[in-house]
Amino acid sequence: MVRVLIPSGALGLGYDRAALARGIAMRPDVIAIDGGSTDSGPHYLGTGTSKYSRNSTKAEWRELMAARAEAGVPLVIGTAGTCGADDAVDWLLDITREIAAETDSKLKIAVLKSGQDAEILKSALKAGRIAPLPPASALDPDVLDACTNIVALAGAEQIAAALQTGADIVIAGRTTDTAIIAALPLQRGCHPGGAWHGAKIGECGALATTHPNSGTILIDFDETGFTMQPMGEGVRATPHTVSAHMLYENSDPIRLFEPGGYLDVSDAVYTACDDRSVRVEGSAWVPGPYTVKLEGARCSGFQTVSIALIRDPRYVANIRSWCDDIVVKCTAKAKARVEGDFGIELRIIGLDSTLGPLDTAAKSGTEVGVMGIVTAGTEALSMEVAKMLNPYLLHHPLSEDEEMPTFAFPFSPPEMPRGAIHEFCLNHVLSLDDPMEAFHLDVIEVGV
């Protein structure tokens, strides 16, 4: 039996301290926590930075490091620093060194990096080892060159290799959410379908329970399946909360693809052990070719955003034509005055800015906000065009024969540079002969 303690769905999200203490008292074999995902958007992978504040991350990581020392078992984090790029791994490693120094701790740290080199991937592409996932098409090698960061998602094998070093702490770059939980049970011969299924149920911490914000859960893996129990006071896992979690952020609720195969839960049976824990058996692991998913982000321009607020009822009633007229006139003026490509978009907050053309039943209230978004190839050009947009957002009249109107600007200046913007541009898998060939594992001793 392998007992895995999962403090919360992600480092930086917070958890119930009493629940974590209860979990430590249950003597887990490993503590596993996720550090991120793509869910916050392409900026983080594009820049190799973390979404969560350094101070929050350090505060929570310090508590988990203390819990690890008390339990005397490895602490594993996957997708460190939100995106799992090499720079983000180094960021968390720096924080770990600081804490070790402040607490006078001697630690062995395994650092697993998932960053990929574009030239090596271009050779792999030529050799037919990179394939698209739906809805992507065949990869253009220029896309690899354009990426500011490329990572491959490590699976259980790479995490197992890091654990085998005997490290106290494993700091891993991009991994699948499940791999950090499934690795030790798989390594110790637990049921593979149960290991992957339990890992999927546990990857978001207490999200698969009656109290999603309570954080900490404990999963026992064995030869036939797994048993999941929440650690929070009064928190319950039921066959419904556990089975429903297969829906979460999965396009397919039955099959989950991982490096080296897929999990199939068609025949899984969920049984309540008591009123708070659930036993699951019958999940299957179907082995397949060893592929790892690639993620990449590239810069797609620079943006400047301006916001104007419109309360005049006549303008609110005619806001769409007002915006359309501004885009036409300001685009023509800017084209005559600047070199280079740019785009001006006005989104109407309070009408349909959330869903755009999909919101066919949209209607506005007493006021609307107009968000001007200028995108260009350089930051300077995007600001230049945004400054040309300024007088329109402030004074543009609905008709020529009326007194000049003035609208509300909440700030001075109204132009807010967003800097470089990024986009995800890889939805492909890479075939590997050896799971470690695309990853880099180092062992570091601190406080020696």
Add this chain to the structure above:
Amino acid sequence: MSTVGDIAHKVRSKNAGPFWLTVDVFCGTRDAFARISQGLDSADVAAALQVDPAVLKRFDLANLNVVKFSAPRPAIQGTRADRDMHGASFAVLIAELPL
């Protein structure tokens, strides 16, 4: 006339990675599941999300009283055309569909 949202317990949408969107209709009861599973046309869901009906995936999960739809995102997450980084607002389009 009732909508999906009137009958379902909850309608939720979320990214399933940067390229896919998934919508979970939690019907709550067996009766509500039967009404929604039989009454909600996949073509209407595809039209509401403005995606090709051929690429819309549908799962009618009687054991959970859930009807789930997945489709390529109307705009890839975080691109210039995307307006909702986490894909959470698309649920409203399905909840507002008449049954």
